Amino acid sequence: MASLVTCPHCGARPKEEFTVKGAALTRPAPDASQETWFDYVYLRDNPRGAYQEYWHHTSGCRRWLVVNRDTATHEIFETRDAARKVTA
Amino acid sequence: MTPYRLSSGGLVDRSKPLSFSFDGKEMQGFEGDSLASALLANGRLLVGRSFKYHRRRGILTAGAAEPNALMTIGEGGRTEPNTRATVQELYQGLTAQSQNRWPSLDVDVGALNSLLSPFLGAGFYYKTFMWPAALWEKLYEPFIRRAAGLGRATYEADPDGYEKSWAHCDLLVVGAGATGLAAALAAGRAGARVIVADEQSQAGGGLLSETATIDGKAAHAFAAETLAELAALPNVTLLPRTTVFGWYDGNVFGAVERVQKHVGIPAAHLPVERLWRIVAKEALLATGAEERPLVFGGNDVPGVMMAGAMRTYLNRYGVAPGRQVAIFTTNDTGYALAADLEAAGIPAAVIIDSRSRPAPSGYNGRTRIISDAVVSDASGGKALSGITVRTRNGSETIKVDALAMSGGFNPVINLACHRGGKPQWSDEKATFLAPSGLKGLSLAGAAAGIDGLAACLEDGAAKGTALAESLGYGSTQPSFGAVTGEIAPAPAKPLWTIKGVRGKAFIDYQNDVHRKDLGLAVQEGYGHVELAKRYTTNGMATDQGKLSNVNAIALLAEARGVSPAEVGTTTFRPFYTPVSFGALTGTSHGHHFQPVRKSPLHNWAKKNGAVFVETGLWYRSSWFPRAGETGWRESVDREVKNARKNAGLCDVSMLGKIEITGADAAEFLNRVYSNAFLKLPVGKARYGLMLREDGHIYDDGTTSRLAEDRYFMTTTTAYAAGVMNHLEFCAQALWPDLDVRLASVTDQWAQMAIVGPKARAILERIVDADLSNEAFPFLGAAEISLFDGAVHGRLFRISFSGELAYELAVPAGYGESVADAIMEAGREDGIQPYGVEALAVLRIEKGHVTHNEINGTVVPGDLGFGRMVSSAKPDFIGKHMLAREGLNAPERPQLVGVVPLDPAKSFKTGSHILAKDAAATLENDQGYVTSSCYSPHIHSTIGLALVRRGSSRHGEEVMIWNGLRDEFTPGRLCDPVFFDPANEKLHV
């Protein structure tokens, strides 16, 4: 029926305005090992609990966001612009 | 005797009679009646047949939980089955039909099922699956389907409108009874944005059935007064006839407003139902409590009713339940009913109280009270005739025509449990309460387990005030004066198992689950609450166990010898009550089913006679038939031949178009394409291949450099949106340090392909620039003007057809006019419009790929694009996986052409390729045909295919196998370029 995602630029919006891409991973350096690249492309955690994902506010500001949400409760802890670097 | 209308009393308007029909019989009610109250007022006790045993059933409740009185309302396209008569407002001309009976309600053949009841008990469905499978189709399924006979939906289209709307508030109050009104008033006066949703037409809830007074005023008058004050507050929105059915993430509540379900012919400009999505900072559930039935034999005989419902029919609708009324209660509410009956001049015959020393405060009536007693059985056929009362000292049979029952109250906490919270058992209240610690939602009044009108008013006011304050509104808590004359329900001492029962004692009326079924479930190992639900079907169907769940859990607990807390509940999910598909669909049907995306050349295509095809949301021209042509193929063949002989014009506006600017635009393109883009000169277009990070091809298209830091990219139509999202991802998430700016300009430009040997000559008549091969060679790209500077556009010399070809982009509003001009300029050269069918033939003849070939499984090498993967670039999307063994395996499918050996034979896209003499098996599958068409130049069907090692097998004979039609066509693999392999026509 409904669910809201708070875009850091636009405020709370229904999930229909967004496109979800999946785990927010850091792209390896071009010279990283094949193994690192393989992990980046294919391997995903599947946690119960907090999970960081890339979401795109497709029908809004068209910014890519990192959404930190709980996979079990759907609670969203934080959203930020994907261009904003954070120290993990 | 049967129920009847009193000559006075109640809130119905006796000066406004309404006629309606039930099973074809004309009846009369009054404005303010529900269908149920009107049926009772007409003496109608029997209103339905039960689901499984086809037992006679009467009206049990006066509200949303009604399990029995389900009817089909309306006629034709407005037919609505399974409507609860208790919530259906009466209107002039209403037609209601009973359900689940044949040939009639009074004489129902299905009632024979009762005789089969030993076979239809708990686990019936489970066990059926274990009987001989051969009998399923002929015996069990038809039987079950016929038995599972709630109402039937109509096959006619619904003529009425539905819509959806969003709403926002600080505080959503669900329920406008005493608690809800008090809370709304407190928060409303404080200035908070409040929405009050109530499922009834008239706000007031229990106040409308109450005979106590508040500050000297009748309870219903207090409700009306409070409502008037709320209605006058600009910050308060009242949603009557609105059921809040679900609590969702983000504190969004789903609600359905029955805008016109109370009128015979709805006004056309209004929807009949409106689906609300209410975003609330806080919500307060003032949803009250549901009275619990008692589980004695024959507790479903028409004439047995919930005590609170009987009180509602008496006080709100002026309907007497009968002449000899018995009340079976475990708490004080039964006495409130007794007092009201006495006041109405129909004193109750007897009160049977399960408590040993009942002491109802405020009751001074004269009704006979039998304490420490139970009703073990009720008897009667179409109507109740008597009850058996058991005490420690023996039993007594009493003749009655109505029996009220009250087993205590279950707070209505459904919404509070929709987001995963589990109900909490309270020993003190002997029922389940809402989970604690909920965010954004709280409960007040009876929904929070609070008893009594005065306490509910105070709790509502206090919580409304506190919530308003927490939201930043200062306020003072309203007070409401004294409540007098109330007999408040003292907490019930629960009575789960009644001893001495002889007849069927129903727990779930709607599913015909009776007490023995639960015992059987436990006995057979299905005692877990989730298993018992499925084994017995208790709590399923339209009422979702509103009346039955707590009784079922307590009886399971007793059977298992544990506490109800240990048994727990099944999961509460939306919807609280059934919601129509119409409401969920809203306006999204017919013309409004989905948006239509129209090309700026739509009108041009239309006036040139195009046949349109939907591709995604776009309407594209398929072909342009001419008089005398007998089929689409004839038109397409003509368009194809003409494009190669003279000239053709095709609308390609729906290609994705993206403008890319910024100081790092070149570097950006170099990273998103697998081939090199850094050195693309200004004024040039280049074909580009975009990969996914896993090395497979994502999309292709051309990108032209219009200025040092400005590029114009085209994508395929299908992936236009996806590519834009992907580029934004790369720019924002992967490489935010690059200065690159993206704008989708798909809709800005009308784009047309002008194709064929005469294309240049035609364009030269309208384009101001020099178009000679020297000035504007293949892959040229330029901003140009047309018509002596009247219009500014862009011209690209690119070709999907293999012909001398251009793509001309002009501002969309000029598109039709420019296309008209081109047709006029090219008339003597024989220009013709062509559609996507001809476009496909032209590209297949040239071996050009689309997403038929770029199907998500191919890497550049598979399509012969190996040279488009730059080895010099340190990084681009997809580079790092390309070296993987599997993506370089020699056995990979590769792009190849395929033709039938006999040109008179054809084959279909999707057909599989087998080695010449191989059997048609999965193991022998070598690949499949990705695209095919009839080529009027090759004079036969031609195809592109992805075939194992295909590029080294040109000339090999194969078998083309269509497994769906079991067709075999001998064929030959060949070069995928069927036409002008040297590209001589391209460069002229």
Added chain:
Amino acid sequence: MSKYRVTLRPALDGKQPIQRNGVSLEARPEGTLLHLLAPPSTNELPCFSEYAANLSLRPVSPGQWFAVGDTALPHADLQALASSLKSEADIVDQSHGRIRILVRGPMAMRVLAKGTAVDLAIFPVGHSATTLIGHITAHVTRIDEDAFELIVLRGFAESLWDELVQMSLEFS
């Protein structure tokens, strides 16, 4: 002069304004609509009004604006504006790619709430947002206390118009 006569066909050609009780719909002229692209960290375009005082600036996204005007900007003027603004933002002409629809009246908010989840009651005059209206993405600006201007992709303009007609039916 060229012998060909070029004319402009508006996307909402033939859609007459709709006047209902408390709300009206009107296709706005297809004048000028420029997409201004600056780095996402850009908060304002201080020079813009100096060069294009007749265009109103509406935020689209971090570093992006629409500049909107009722009359078409001649090609040469657009080129000039682009080079004047070059240090601040790139200009992409979307004058034909985006269509404006005005929804005006005390019921405008009620009509739009049928499509968008944006809380328009607390949406200040002059504020803009991009949002879904039903199934169609649109850019919304509150241009007056009771007036909202929608900007939609040209290809969807007819569909959005039809949706708005349906959404305002209640007030007929």
